Structures are given as structure tokens and as C-alpha cells.
Amino acid sequence: MAGTCLVLGWQTFPLEASRYKGFWTVTGTSFHIAKAELETFQCWWADECDETLRIQRDTAAKDNERRLNGQLDSYRRNCLYLYRGISGNHFSWDKLKSGTMISEGNEDVPKATMEGTKAESKTRWLPTSMDSMAAAGVAAGNMDPFTIALSLERNVPIGTVASVRVGKNKGPAVAWLDDLESVIQGPLTAEWFSICKVVWLKKGQLVSTTWPNGLQLKDLPPLRPYKPATQEEIYKWWGECSTWLREFGDSLEVGADSGDDSQSPLSKAFSPASSPSPSLSSSSSSSSSSSSSAASSSSSSSAASSSSSRAAPSSSASSAAPSSSAVSKHEHKGVG
Numbered sequence: 001m002a003g004t005c006l007v008l009g010w011q012t013f014p015l016e017a018s019r020y021k022g023f024w025t026v027t028g029t030s031f032h033i034a035k036a037e038l039e040t041f042q043c044w045w046a047d048e049c050d051e052t053l054r055i056q057r058d059t060a061a062k063d064n065e066r067r068l069n070g071q072l073d074s075y076r077r078n079c080l081y082l083y084r085g086i087s088g089n090h091f092s093w094d095k096l097k098s099g100t101m102i103s104e105g106n107e108d109v110p111k112a113t114m115e116g117t118k119a120e121s122k123t124r125w126l127p128t129s130m131d132s133m134a135a136a137g138v139a140a141g142n143m144d145p146f147t148i149a150l151s152l153e154r155n156v157p158i159g160t161v162a163s164v165r166v167g168k169n170k171g172p173a174v175a176w177l178d179d180l181e182s183v184i185q186g187p188l189t190a191e192w193f194s195i196c197k198v199v200w201l202k203k204g205q206l207v208s209t210t211w212p213n214g215l216q217l218k219d220l221p222p223l224r225p226y227k228p229a230t231q232e233e234i235y236k237w238w239g240e241c242s243t244w245l246r247e248f249g250d251s252l253e254v255g256a257d258s259g260d261d262s263q264s265p266l267s268k269a270f271s272p273a274s275s276p277s278p279s280l281s282s283s284s285s286s287s288s289s290s291s292s293s294a295a296s297s298s299s300s301s302s303a304a305s306s307s308s309s310r311a312a313p314s315s316s317a318s319s320a321a322p323s324s325s326a327v328s329k330h331e332h333k334g335v336g
Contacts, residue, residue, distance in 0.1 A: 005049035006038065008069040012046050015053070020110055023175060024053075030173035030185075031075055032110060033068070037178055064179040071130060071176065078167025080174070082128035082182060083196070085138030087159040089224040097220050099190040101126060101162065110175030110183050125175065125183040128164065132197065135161045136208045139199040144227060146234040151201035155249075157221040157241065161197035161208065164188065190217060198252055209253045219248060 005012040006024070015033075018025040023032040043052040055065045074080035084101070086093065092102045104113050105122025113127055129135050139159030150156055164184055166174055171192055173185040195211040198221075222240040225233045 003049070004051045004053065005043075005046055006033065007041075007043050007046055007052050007054050008065055008072070010045075011069070012043075012049060012052075013072060014049075020175070023110065026072065029075070029168050031072065031168075032173065032175040034175070034177050037064075037176070060179065067130070067179055068176060071174075071182065075166065075174065076168050078165075078169050080130075080166050082130060082164050082166065082174070082184060083132040083135035084126055084128045084162045084164065084184075084193075085135035085141075085159060085199070086162065087139055087141045087224075088157060088221055089142050089226040090159075091226075093220075093223045096160075096162075097218050099217055101186060101188040101193055103127075103186050108185070110173075110177070110185070112177060112181065112183070123183075124186045126186040126188065128182055128184055129180070130182070132161055132163070136197060136199050136206065139197075140201070140206050142226060143201075144225075144234070146228055146231045147201065147224065148204060149231075150234055150238060152203055154238070155245075156201045156238075157198055157245075158201050158206075158224065159199040160195055160211070160220060161199065162193045163196045164193045166192075195220070212251045215248065215251065 004015045004024070006015055006026070014027040015024040016027045018032050020032055022035050024035060024038070025032050037056060038053040039056045041052060041054050043049070043054075046052050055061050055068060071080060086096060086101075090096075095102050103122070103124050103126045105124060107123045108125075109123050110125045111123050113123060113125075127138075129138075136159075139161055141159075143158070147156060147158065164171065166172060166184065172188060175183050175185075177183060195215075195217065197208040198211055200207045200209065221244050222237065224237055224241075228234050
């Protein structure tokens with residue numbers, strides 16, 4: 001007998017006790033599944049199993065089953081791509097540019113980032129999604145009104161999306177937390193991940209462009225100030241960023257739209273209380289993406305910080321701001 005099995009569609013996956021509390025491990029792999037997402041049921045055709053489990057039954061059970069089945073299928077074929085969005089003011093940005101992707105701590109426990117209190121140990125596992133568009137939403141986290149105002153006149157790079165290829169015979173361990181989030185055991189060195197998108201704020205809406213072959217991690221934009229107190233902090237950063245744009249803007253399919261900042265009317269035209277917020281209505285990889293009205297929410301990271309908000313990830317070119325929760329419902333405040 002095969003013991004405990006996970007049933008997905010007409011497939012069975014043998015499970016074994018995981019080294020991590022609260023998880024099962026798919027036998028012979030480093031793929032872990034949260035027990036809280038599964039339930040016991042009687043499967044009439046899986047006679048080889050002593051116990052059969054399935055995704056918890058709710059209104060999205062079939063969709064969640066397809067997502068998990070898709071992840072496991074790709075994982076077994078060594079071609080599972082998971083995406084991590086990182087905002088340009090994230091505490092780990094300079095580490096990323098030097099070739100290491102880190103999370104908030106060193107605890108080897110697969111869980112969502114930003115769980116628990118500051119006094120508790122923090123996980124080394126990295127939140128990811130199978131949906132690169134949802135990851136782009138997370139890259140727009142920690143937005144401030146001064147950067148938003150700047151984007152009304154300039155093409156502003158605000159973050160990036162990294163892809164990690166993992167599988168049964170390669171790469172770090174993976175843990176399925178729920179239908180919206182999987183985590184990867186970190187930290188990761190550059191051999192395990194690559195940059196696939198740069199996320200921009202253009203006239204209050206988000207656009208992503210493809211990271212071209214030939215550019216390296218060190219070529220990412222300079223670190224953006226976290227929660228700047230004044231416009232001057234963003235202007236100082238923009239001076240560094242304008243140099244970066246002139247060097248790499250054309251290859252990123254976004255023109256070096258730096259202009260003459262000495263004549264910028266931002267200080268007259270901008271009011272923080274009335275500033276538009278970034279919309280995720282466009283994530284085209286082309287600089288000719290259509291212009292739509294900005295969304296009213298001030299930051300997609302506010303959606304990520306709510307553990308009760310669970311919006312299913314979208315694979316279309318249109319994505320609502322809460323899609324950032326698909327990567328981490330707890331990742332915010334520059335941490336995660």
C-alpha cells in the first residue's frame with residue numbers, strides 16, 4: 001500500500017511526513033504542501049492508498065486543484081517557474097544587485113513573510129507566485145506620493161520581477177502555502193534566479209518591460225528611498241536614476257525620458273492628498289502601452305498586508321491592484 005496520497009484530478013501523489021511542522025512532502029522530492037490546505041476524503045478508485053487527501057472543498061476548489069496540479073507537474077519535469085516581485089526600495093535591493101536574493105530572516109520554516117511579531121524569528125523562505133503579473137504588482141509595493149507625482153512627468157522604474165526555475169532534480173525546496181502563494185527556500189544565489197521584468201510607473205499606472213539579455217544584476221536601477229519624507233529625497237534619487245535611464249533606457253524599451261528636472265513644475269502641481277495612485281491596468285512589455293486612468297488605491301502593498309484579502313491571480317494583461325496579495329499577503333514595509 002502507498003500510505004497517504006494526494007489526489008489531484010485522476011492522479012495520485014504519494015506523501016510522506018515532512019521535516020517541517022504542518023506540512024506534507026511529496027515523496028522523493030523537496031516539494032512541501034501545507035496540511036491546512038488539504039482534507040481527508042474517500043477516493044473509490046485509489047485502492048493503493050491507505051489514506052487519500054484532496055484540496056479543501058470550497059467555491060474555488062477546482063481552480064486551486066488545477067493550480068497545485070500544474071505546479072507539481074512542472075516541478076516533476078524540472079521546469080517550474082516561480083516569480084518574485086521586489087520593490088526598488090526593498091531592504092534587500094542592494095543585495096539583489098550584488099547577486100543574492102534574501103528574505104527577512106534566517107529561520108528555516110516555510111511560512112508567509114511578516115508573520116508574527118518583531119520579537120519572533122523571521123523566515124529565510126521567499127514568497128513567490130506562478131503569475132508574473134501578480135509579482136509585478138508586488139514590485140509596486142511601498143509606493144510613496146512623491147514617486148507617484150514624479151511618474152506624471154517621467155517614466156519611473158520602481159521595481160523588478162525575478163524568475164526562479166526549480167524542479168525535482170534541481171533548485172531549492174518549494175512549499176505550497178495556499179492557492180495564492182508558494183515559498184522558496186532562500187537565500188538564493190544568482191545561479192538560481194534571473195531578472196525577467198522591470199516595473200515602471202508611467203503617468204500613475206504600472207507597466208512592465210522585458211529585462212534584455214546582456215544586462216546584469218548590477219545594472220538594475222539605484223535603490224529608491226523608503227518612505228521619503230520630502231520631495232527632495234526623491235529628486236536626489238532621480239538624479240542618479242536619470243543617469244541610469246540614459247545608459248539603459250533604450251534597451252529596456254522605455255525611452256530615456258529624463259528631461260530637464262530643473263524646470264520641473266512638480267512642486268507646484270503636486271498635492272500629496274490628491275495624488276493619483278498606481279494602477280495595475282497595464283503590464284505590457286512595450287513602451288507603447290495604452291494610457292488608462294489611475295486607480296484610487298495608494299499602493300498595491302496595502303493589499304498584500306491584508307491576510308483576509310485573497311484575490312485570485314490573473315494571467316491576462318489586466319490586473320487589479322489586490323493581485324499583489326497573490327505573492328504574499330504579509331509582505332510589506334520593505335520586508336519579505
